[in-house]
Amino acid sequence: MKKTLATLALGAVMAAAPAMAEITMSALSYRTGPYAANGIPFADGYADYFTLLNERDGGVGGEKINLVECETGYNTEKGVECYESTKGEGVLVYQPLSTGITYQLIPKATADGIPIHSMGYGRTSAKNGAVFPWVFNYPANYWDGASHAITHIAEQEGGDLTGKKVALVYHNSAYGKEPIRTLEKLAEKHGYELSLLPVDHPGQEQKSQWLQIRRDRPDYVIMWGWGVMNQVAIQEAVNIRFPMDKFIGIWWSGSENDVLPAGDGANGYKALTFHNLGKDYPVYADLQTHVVDKGMAAGAGDQLGTALYNRGMYAAMLAAEAIKTAQEMSGETAITPAQMRDGMENLEITEAKMEALGLPGFGPEFKVSCENHGGDGYGAVAQWDAAAGTWSLITDYYQSDQEVIGPLVEEDSAAFAAEAGIEAGCM
Amino acid sequence: MLYREAGDFKTSYADDNQTFPIRFDRWRYYAVLVIAFGIVPFIINDYWVSAVFLPFLIYAIAAIGLNILTGYCGQVSLGTGGFMAVGAYACYKLMTAFPDINIFFHVILAGGVTAGVGILFGLPSLRIKGFYLAVATLAAQFFLVWLFNRVPWFYNNSASGQISAPERTVFGIEVTGANTEAWASYLFCLVFVVILAWLARNLTRGTVGRKWMAIRDMDIAAEIIGVNPLTAKLSAFAVSSFFIGIAGALFFAVYLGAVEVGEVFGINKSFLVLFMVIIGGLGSIFGSFAGAAFLVLLPVLLKNILVGTLGWPTDLAAHLEFMIVGALIIIFLIAEPHGLAQLWRVAKEKLRLWPFPH
Numbered sequence: 001m002k003k004t005l006a007t008l009a010l011g012a013v014m015a016a017a018p019a020m021a022e023i024t025m026s027a028l029s030y031r032t033g034p035y036a037a038n039g040i041p042f043a044d045g046y047a048d049y050f051t052l053l054n055e056r057d058g059g060v061g062g063e064k065i066n067l068v069e070c071e072t073g074y075n076t077e078k079g080v081e082c083y084e085s086t087k088g089e090g091v092l093v094y095q096p097l098s099t100g101i102t103y104q105l106i107p108k109a110t111a112d113g114i115p116i117h118s119m120g121y122g123r124t125s126a127k128n129g130a131v132f133p134w135v136f137n138y139p140a141n142y143w144d145g146a147s148h149a150i151t152h153i154a155e156q157e158g159g160d161l162t163g164k165k166v167a168l169v170y171h172n173s174a175y176g177k178e179p180i181r182t183l184e185k186l187a188e189k190h191g192y193e194l195s196l197l198p199v200d201h202p203g204q205e206q207k208s209q210w211l212q213i214r215r216d217r218p219d220y221v222i223m224w225g226w227g228v229m230n231q232v233a234i235q236e237a238v239n240i241r242f243p244m245d246k247f248i249g250i251w252w253s254g255s256e257n258d259v260l261p262a263g264d265g266a267n268g269y270k271a272l273t274f275h276n277l278g279k280d281y282p283v284y285a286d287l288q289t290h291v292v293d294k295g296m297a298a299g300a301g302d303q304l305g306t307a308l309y310n311r312g313m314y315a316a317m318l319a320a321e322a323i324k325t326a327q328e329m330s331g332e333t334a335i336t337p338a339q340m341r342d343g344m345e346n347l348e349i350t351e352a353k354m355e356a357l358g359l360p361g362f363g364p365e366f367k368v369s370c371e372n373h374g375g376d377g378y379g380a381v382a383q384w385d386a387a388a389g390t391w392s393l394i395t396d397y398y399q400s401d402q403e404v405i406g407p408l409v410e411e412d413s414a415a416f417a418a419e420a421g422i423e424a425g426c427m
Numbered sequence: 428m429l430y431r432e433a434g435d436f437k438t439s440y441a442d443d444n445q446t447f448p449i450r451f452d453r454w455r456y457y458a459v460l461v462i463a464f465g466i467v468p469f470i471i472n473d474y475w476v477s478a479v480f481l482p483f484l485i486y487a488i489a490a491i492g493l494n495i496l497t498g499y500c501g502q503v504s505l506g507t508g509g510f511m512a513v514g515a516y517a518c519y520k521l522m523t524a525f526p527d528i529n530i531f532f533h534v535i536l537a538g539g540v541t542a543g544v545g546i547l548f549g550l551p552s553l554r555i556k557g558f559y560l561a562v563a564t565l566a567a568q569f570f571l572v573w574l575f576n577r578v579p580w581f582y583n584n585s586a587s588g589q590i591s592a593p594e595r596t597v598f599g600i601e602v603t604g605a606n607t608e609a610w611a612s613y614l615f616c617l618v619f620v621v622i623l624a625w626l627a628r629n630l631t632r633g634t635v636g637r638k639w640m641a642i643r644d645m646d647i648a649a650e651i652i653g654v655n656p657l658t659a660k661l662s663a664f665a666v667s668s669f670f671i672g673i674a675g676a677l678f679f680a681v682y683l684g685a686v687e688v689g690e691v692f693g694i695n696k697s698f699l700v701l702f703m704v705i706i707g708g709l710g711s712i713f714g715s716f717a718g719a720a721f722l723v724l725l726p727v728l729l730k731n732i733l734v735g736t737l738g739w740p741t742d743l744a745a746h747l748e749f750m751i752v753g754a755l756i757i758i759f760l761i762a763e764p765h766g767l768a769q770l771w772r773v774a775k776e777k778l779r780l781w782p783f784p785h
Contacts, residue, residue, distance in 0.1 A: 029741065031740075031741060031742030031745065032742055032745040032746060032749075036742075040742075069741050070734075070741060071730075071734075071741035071742060071744065071745045073745065075690075076683060076685075076686075076687070076690060076691060077482065077683070077691075080477050080478070080682075080683065081477065081478040081727065081730075083477075084473050084474040084477040084478055085474055085478060085731075087473075088474065099587070100589075100685075100687050100690055103587065103589050103591065103685045103687075104683060104684060104685045107591070107604065107605030107684060107685075108605050108684070110605060111605035111606050123587070124586075172576055172689055173588070173687050173689055173690060174587035174588055174589045174687050175587075177586065177587050177588045178586065178587060180586075181586050198576070200576075200689055201689045201690055201693065299740075299742075412586055419591075419593065420593070420594075421594075
């Protein structure tokens with residue numbers, strides 16, 4: 001049985017080898033499973049942007065982009081299978097969209113020499129490019145997010161947080177635990193009281209956590225949720241009549257899918273973001289003519305303009321810009337993963353660039369360097385308007401508390417370097 | 428014609444009791460070993476190891492472990508995921524605390540630790556049976572996962588709560604960590620599979636195994652003829668957990684390299700291994716392999732055919748995969764409630780008579 005299956009599978013793999021395009025990108029997406037509601041818009045945005053580049057510009061620098069999609073279901077085992085099955089095709093950069101899979105791929109991709117871009121997720125201390133040469137997490141990371149939330153709360157409270165109670169409702173996994181250390185450090189600095197409320201995967205059961213919130217009455221609740229957990233948390237918050245403008249989610253807890261089920265009750269819910277929202281951008285006109293009207297939109301094509309679609313598109317845009325940078329640096333159009341890494345390390349996003357791409361003011365300006373793979377940590381707060389059904393930014397982009405985060409990144413990456421026996425240094 | 432006892436004379440008790448009484452089976456067995464040790468390591472690449480061979484081998488160990496408990500001793504367990512987590516975390520703690528000791532021993536010790544935990548959670552089996560025991564082991568599953576998430580000591584206080592396998596070598600060759608060669612991790616797991624399968628086979632046909640089966644078939648009768656239920660049941664829990672612990676340790680250290688307990692060792696894992704045992708065949712070592720192969724290889728094969736060859740959208744393929752695997756499970760269980768192992772047995776019976784069935 002084993003043999004016959006193996007032979008069959010071998011045949012399938014042989015037949016599967018696609019026509020080699022010059023530039024291959026991968027999307028480890030998840031359109032199934034408990035996190036599909038959030039995985040689908042991101043994957044659609046990512047795919048559509050590359051389709052747009054292929055259709056409108058003939059690819060990047062004249063090279064068509066071949067996007068290989070692989071379904072992970074947010075499952076680490078399938079993530080490994082996806083990585084191994086696509087890495088042979090010369091994929092330039094991996095974007096796993098899962099902190100668990102990112103952790104797993106960091107050593108593997110480093111050994112194989114393929115860059116990873118974990119945009120706003122993954123291992124935060126990968127910001128230190130001297131220790132993690134192949135991993136990038138610009139433009140912002142979870143520790144930035146934690147700081148953004150606290151800064152925003154401090155603003156609301158007139159600058160003084162002493163004696164205030166802040167609760168963190170988090171996905172009980174590597175992802176949800178990321179902000180804890182930062183929030184603890186910030187608590188020392190600002191004098192608020194932090195309570196931690198873990199929610200187990202997949203997060204459909206949160207009655208006890210919200211009962212505790214109802215009893216303890218924290219002044220603010222911060223949430224690190226994903227997938228179905230977000231919807232349930234917001235619904236529960238509505239149920240206990242928690243004031244929505246004091247409920248702040250990380251950027252992964254701020255999509256339309258998360259707030260719509262709670263209806264009007266979710267009005268005023270806040271979420272962080274590191275890019276702009278809505279579809280009021282020239283690039284959407286191009287997407288409509290070159291992708292949607294031609295019937296080439298990914299998935300069902302109904303996600304355009306949602307928060308996570310924009311984020312997927314933003315990720316694709318940053319990848320495309322890194323490819324351009326790499327092409328300029330190497331003088332070749334068909335770049336290798338190693339050249340891609342150099343391109344990412346020298347990526348610079350300016351307002352002029354974004355405007356030229358039809359995305360004026362879409363994200364913060366930043367510049368990547370060897371010492372800083374994580375951008376400058378700019379983010380903003382968005383608020384949900386249930387009547388209009390839209391997210392809108394209520395603050396400008398502001399920087400996270402580098403005074404607190406800088407030493408934390410230094411400490412954690414040094415610990416990793418010691419554990420893994422890495423000599424820190426720029427490539 | 429080839430597959431028959433005739434002409435294969437047994438002249439000693441040892442011969443008479445051998446695992447493969449038919450010559451053809453013996454040769455087939457040796458041939459599989461030669462291929463697995465002598466040929467496969469030279470031709471496999473990263474994809475085959477990570478997507479096919481490692482999960483198959485490791486799940487086979489876990490399935491054998493659960494089969495000992497459920498198939499041979501009749502004690503239903505839903506705690507497999509939790510016990511695999513014990514193996515993984517024990518291995519992690521040992522690897523980081525004693526970096527100079529060979530990883531081989533760490534894996535075995537991790538199995539030993541899991542055996543101890545298994546005995547502890549096996550104690551209720553002395554008083555409760557069947558579905559009630561299943562619920563008690565379910566408690567073990569949830570408790571253990573919660574424990575490893577809750578107590579930072581288990582993950583060495585890392586910020587994310589993830590455990591990552593450091594690089595370790597056997598005879599100077601890396602078997603864990605990112606720079607491991609495909610063949611090295613394959614052979615490392617294969618050695619464990621062969622030793623453990625051999626051990627399981629010999630345990631189950633000796634005194635210990637007969638006691639387990641007596642308890643399974645009718646515990647009161649077994650007690651009357653002198654089988655001590657305490658030692659029989661707890662030894663089944665210990666041996667089963669030992670196997671499952673080793674599977675968990677390999678799963679973490681060799682296969683995944685980084686693990687998050689809730690996601691990797693959740694209740695789904697317990698069900699998956701239980702399904703392997705049921706589909707493969709309760710009370711059969713071969714069945715454990717067949718069940719593991721069925722549930723590991725089939726999804727990968729379907730994915731490669733649907734997405735790779737036919738070029739279907741990945742989400743459609745993923746949904747279809749669930750439906751096809753689910754339908755096949757139902758069809759198999761209706762056609763042969765005793766699992767793939769029974770199909771294999773029937774096939775062998777037919778082969779013996781072939782080509783003259785009357």
